[in-house]
Every structure is written in structure tokens, then in C-alpha cells.
Amino acid sequence: MSWLDDNPDVKNVRCGAADLNGQARGKRVPRRFAAKLEQEGTRFPLSVLNLDIWGEDIDDSPLVFESGDADGVLLPTERGYVPMPWLSSPSAILPLWAFHEDGTAFAGDPRHALAQVVARYKALGLTPVAATEMEFYLVDDSGRGIRQPKSPKSGKRRAGAEVLSLRALDAFDQFFNDLYDACDAMDIPAEAAISEGGLGQFEVNLEHVPDALKAADDAWLFKMLVRGLARNHGMAASFMAKPYEDYAGNGLHTHFSVIDADGNNVFANDTHKGTLLLQHAIAGCLKGIPDLALIFAPHGNSYERLVPGSHAPTGICWAYDNRTASVRVPGGSYKARRIEHRLAGGDVNPYLFLAAVLGSALVGIEDKLTPPAPITGNAYDQKLPQVPGSWSEAIDSFEQSTLARRIFNGQLVDNLIRTKRQEMYHFKELSAEEQLDLYLDTV
Numbered sequence: 001m002s003w004l005d006d007n008p009d010v011k012n013v014r015c016g017a018a019d020l021n022g023q024a025r026g027k028r029v030p031r032r033f034a035a036k037l038e039q040e041g042t043r044f045p046l047s048v049l050n051l052d053i054w055g056e057d058i059d060d061s062p063l064v065f066e067s068g069d070a071d072g073v074l075l076p077t078e079r080g081y082v083p084m085p086w087l088s089s090p091s092a093i094l095p096l097w098a099f100h101e102d103g104t105a106f107a108g109d110p111r112h113a114l115a116q117v118v119a120r121y122k123a124l125g126l127t128p129v130a131a132t133e134m135e136f137y138l139v140d141d142s143g144r145g146i147r148q149p150k151s152p153k154s155g156k157r158r159a160g161a162e163v164l165s166l167r168a169l170d171a172f173d174q175f176f177n178d179l180y181d182a183c184d185a186m187d188i189p190a191e192a193a194i195s196e197g198g199l200g201q202f203e204v205n206l207e208h209v210p211d212a213l214k215a216a217d218d219a220w221l222f223k224m225l226v227r228g229l230a231r232n233h234g235m236a237a238s239f240m241a242k243p244y245e246d247y248a249g250n251g252l253h254t255h256f257s258v259i260d261a262d263g264n265n266v267f268a269n270d271t272h273k274g275t276l277l278l279q280h281a282i283a284g285c286l287k288g289i290p291d292l293a294l295i296f297a298p299h300g301n302s303y304e305r306l307v308p309g310s311h312a313p314t315g316i317c318w319a320y321d322n323r324t325a326s327v328r329v330p331g332g333s334y335k336a337r338r339i340e341h342r343l344a345g346g347d348v349n350p351y352l353f354l355a356a357v358l359g360s361a362l363v364g365i366e367d368k369l370t371p372p373a374p375i376t377g378n379a380y381d382q383k384l385p386q387v388p389g390s391w392s393e394a395i396d397s398f399e400q401s402t403l404a405r406r407i408f409n410g411q412l413v414d415n416l417i418r419t420k421r422q423e424m425y426h427f428k429e430l431s432a433e434e435q436l437d438l439y440l441d442t443v
Contacts, residue, residue, distance in 0.1 A: 003081040004034055006090070014084065014093040015042055017074055018110050018220055019049045020281075020416055022349035023442065026096065037094065041075035049098055049108055053299070053442055054426075058146070058418045063108070068239045072098040072106050078349040079217050085182040086228030095217060107409035110351035111213065117359045117407065119211050121258070124365075126266065128358050129338075130215040131208040131258045134222055135250040135341045135346050137243055138172065138200040141236045141440060144433070146243060148200040149235045168195035169202075175233045179204070182225055188218045197311060198247035210259065212354050217349035219252070227441065240439045241297070241345030244303035249305030249312055250346030254357055255330070257338040270339040272320070274329065278337060282318050283371035284364020285327045285341055288356065289316045291401035293387055294420060295356040296344040300391055300427040301439050305345050308380040313342050315384030324379035326387065343387065347443035352416075353410075358405030391427075395420050 004010060016026025022431050025048045029037055049072075057064050062402035074096040081092040098106035105112040121128055140149040140157075148157045151171035169176060176193055183190040189207040196203050206218050223239055230237035242249040258266050258277070267278035289296075297303055305312045311380040313326035321331040341357045363369070375382060388394040398404055399417050430438065 002035070002038065003092075004031065007081075007083075007090070009090040010092050011089060012091055013037070013081065014069075014091065015074070015076075015096050016093060017096040018349060018351055020108070020110060020349065020352070020419055020443070021051075021053050021411075022110070022220060022223070023051070023053075023055070023080055024093075024220075024224065025049065025051070027029060034094075038076060039098065041073050043071045043073055043425065045099060046070060046072040046108065046394040049106070049110075050419060052419055052423050052426075055440065056289060058415070058422055061415065061418055062413070072100060075096055077111065077213075078219070079214070081187045082187070082221060083182075084228070084408070085178075085185055086225060086232055093221075094303065107311065108415050110349055110355070110412075111216070113408050113412055114216055114351045114355040116359075116409070117355045117362065120362055121358070125261050126258050127210050128212045129208050129210045129259055130212045130354060131255045131257075132206045132219045132357070133203055133251070133253040134206065134219065134226075134239070135196060135201065135203045135252065136226055136237050136239050137198060137250065138175070138202065138230060138235050138237055139243065141442075145165070146236075146436065146440070152233070169193060174238045175229065175235075176235075179226065179229055182229060183222070186221055186225065188222050188225070190222075196248065196406070198244060201248065201250070208255065208257075212308060212358060215254075216350040216354045219309055223350075235439065238440045239346035240304040240443055241299065241347045243436065243440065245304070248310060251305075251312060251342065252344045252346045252348055252350070252353065253340055253342050254344075254354060255338050255340045256358065256361070257336075258361075265337060267339070268335050270334055272334070274334075275338045277365060278339070279371055280364040280367075280369055281339060281361035282327055282329070282364065284361045284367070284371035285339065285357065286316055286318060286371055287364065287369060288360025288403060288407075289326060289343060290385070290388060291397055291403045292356045292360060292407075293343075294398040294416070295352050296348060297352060297391075297394060298349065298420070299347050299439060299443060301435060302345050302347055303390055306387055306389070312345075313379065314387050315382060316387060317379055317382070317384050318371060319374045319379070322375065322379070325375060326379075329374075347439065355407060360403070363403060363406060391420070391424055395424070
């Protein structure tokens with residue numbers, strides 16, 4: 001029996017896949033055509049998964065005129081239908097991923113990129129366990145610029161940041177009630193919500209799951225949900241890396257461990273240091289940062305977040321329980337040893353992000369890399385290798401990287417480089433207000 005049979009109130013469905021920028025691209029389909037969609041999928045040009053942030057073709061992309069703008073076959077993922085509780089009428093989305101006519105995976109699809117990394121772990125008898133921390137701002141964008149929305153309870157705007165403030169959470173209580181109800185309906189495992197260091201900034205943690213594809217699906221769907229639900233409450237929600245110049249940016253951190261076939265955490269032993277595999281994975285994550293910065297900071301605004309002293313890491317280093325480091329091993333039980341990768345902004349594509357983090361850790365494991373000594377103290381005050389400081393530097397590093405091509409198919413690497421060079425060219429022509437308008441809702 002189809003999911004739709006159990007949900008007769010759903011009159012229409014969306015079907016869509018994530019493009020390289022994490023934008024949902026797809027179609028709206030009446031319910032009566034859903035059975036065909038479930039069985040046969042749908043078709044649209046493969047170039048649609050390689051549009052720029054404005055939704056335009058990439059000028060020199062081989063996916064467009066060179067190939068005749070050929071169709072791909074978009075098939076349902078294992079996720080199946082997911083309700084869309086932010087819409088006014090009962091609706092559902094059927095997530096898709098792209099294949100060629102002969103049934104082979106389209107290498108330019110971000111979800112396939114993550115699936116390939118997971119398959120490499122599986123070949124070693126290992127499974128990544130991943131969780132994400134989703135930071136976002138609630139904003140009033142009804143005028144020029146943006147500001148903190150009024151509290152639905154008091155009608156006031158709080159003038160200051162309120163880290164871990166229950167009062168800030170209570171002010172938007174109905175929004176968070178609706179958010180958690182929607183997460184339950186969408187099978188998104190939302191845990192604690194906290195207020196963060198910016199005006200109207202919040203974080204919701206999604207729990208660890210032994211399925212990196214589901215973790216990425218959850219993050220992708222969560223971003224859609226939060227943006228849609230905020231509009232229903234008379235606000236906007238943004239995962240933009242740095243919406244306010246004077247306040248902390250939005251991060252998207254991941255915590256991950258790796259388990260073996262018996263379910264044992266291969267990073268954990270009965271010591272503070274952890275296992276040799278943990279050290280190898282840390283070394284791989286550090287090695288990947290300069291080469292993969294374009295994945296962790298994919299947009300022009302992303303680099304406004306990566307400045308010293310802004311609660312975003314700028315030095316390439318690791319540490320035990322130290323949030324100034326780009327790679328952190330959290331405290332707590334030795335049995336729960338895991339890695340927190342802290343570099344990425346909230347504006348990332350979750351599939352490419354997890355593929356980059358897990359892929360670089362796997363390179364460290366495969367090559368038996370050894371990390372430098374962990375730092376102590378404030379990373380901002382130490383002489384350390386630095387994260388690429390500009391969009392152009394990150395694009396060049398990604399293009400020249402052999403490590404990137406160990407993790408990602410060469411076609412995806414080339415597609416992303418072309419995309420970001422086109423975006424950077426047009427971004428330079430935008431005013432600050434136009435840049436804010438561009439990224440506020442899209443990323």
C-alpha cells in the first residue's frame with residue numbers, strides 16, 4: 001500500500017532533488033499521477049542540478065548545449081514521501097535523485113556523491129554515524145534591511161543577543177511548538193533547541209543516525225521546513241552564513257563517529273585520547289579543510305563569517321573540547337568519542353558537506369595520517385595554518401586539489417567550479433542590499 005493511500009487528504013505532491021547549491025529542483029504533480037511517479041520516476045534535464053544560485057544555466061557547462069541539454073531519469077530515493085506541513089493544503093514531497101538512461105548514477109548529483117563515500121566506508125566494514133546542528137536566524141525582512149522580529153507575546157524586539165536564554169525561546173514558543181510537530185510528521189529527529197549569540201538566532205540539534213544519507217536528507221528538509229514555517233508566523237528564517245555584520249554567523253556543524261559491523265564505536269576506547277582510527281580521521285579532516293573550503297563556505301557571503309573572534313574557526317587545528325578549533329573532540333563519556341567538524345556555515349549543501357567531512361576523514365583512515373598535537377587555549381591567538389580567506393582562493397584550492405577528486409567524482413568537481421566562478425563574476429556587481437536579498441531566502 002502506498003503512503004498516499006494512508007493519507008487521502010494529500011491532493012498534490014512535489015518531487016524534487018537537491019542541486020549543487022542545495023536548492024530543491026523539481027515539479028508539482030497532481031495526486032492521480034503519483035503512482036506513475038513512484039514506479040517510473042520523472043524526467044528533467046541533468047543541467048537542472050547544476051544551476052547557479054539565481055537558477056540560471058552555467059554558461060560553459062557541458063551539460064547544456066554541448067550534450068543537447070539531455071534529460072536524466074529522476075527516481076524516488078529510499079526516503080519516500082515526506083509531508084510538507086508549512087503549506088496551506090495537505091501536500092507531500094517525494095525526494096528524488098538522478099540517473100542516466102542506462103540506470104547508472106548521475107555523477108553530478110550531490111546525493112550520489114555522499115552515497116559513494118558511504119559505500120567506501122561499507123567496503124571497510126564501517127558505518128558513519130552523523131548528526132547536525134542547524135543554526136538559523138528569525139528575522140523581520142518587511143522593510144529595508146533586516147531586524148529581529150517582534151516577540152509574538154510582548155510585541156517587543158529584544159535589543160541584545162541572549163545565549164541559551166529560555167526567555168528568547170519562550171518568546172517564540174508557538175513557532176517552536178509547530179516546528180517540533182512538523183519535524184515529528186516529517187521524521188526529522190529534532191532534539192534540543194537553544195537561543196544563540198545573535199539577534200533572533202537559534203539552533204536546533206538533529207540527533208545521531210547511523211545513516212549519513214538520512215542525516216543529510218534531514219538537514220535539507222529541515223531547512224525547507226524552517227523557512228516555510230517562519231513565513232506562516234509572519235517572519236523569515238535564514239541559514240545565510242552572515243546576515244548581520246555585527247553578530248555571529250550561522251554554522252552547520254556535524255558530530256560523527258564510525259561503528260564497525262558489531263556496532264562498536266571505532267573511535268572509542270577507555271582512554272581520553274581515543275583510538276588510532278580517531279587520530280587518523282582527525283588528521284584527514286584537517287588535511288581536507290584547505291582543499292574543501294569551497295564546500296564548507298560555498299557563497300560570497302560565507303567568508304564574512306570566517307573572521308577571527310567571531311565564533312567561527314579560522315585556524316586549521318584540532319583540540320579536545322575547545323570550540324575555537326576547527327575540529328573538536330567533545331568531552332563526555334569515552335564510549336561516545338566522536339569528532340565535531342565546526343567549519344561549515346549554515347548555507348552549505350548538506351549532501352556535499354557530509355560527503356566532504358566523511359570523505360576527508362576516510363582519506364585519513366585509508367592513508368593512516370597522523371595529526372599534529374592538539375592545541376590548548378584560544379586558537380585565534382596562535383600561529384596556525386589558516387582557512388582560505390576568500391571565495392576566489394577557495395575555488396582555486398578546490399580546482400587544484402587531488403584530495404577533492406578522491407572524494408568527489410571529477411564531473412561534480414568541474415561542475416561546481418564552473419558554477420562558483422559564474423556566481424562570483426555576477427556577485428561582484430551586487431550592492432550589499434542586493435547580496436542580502438540574494439542569500440536571505442535561498443541558502
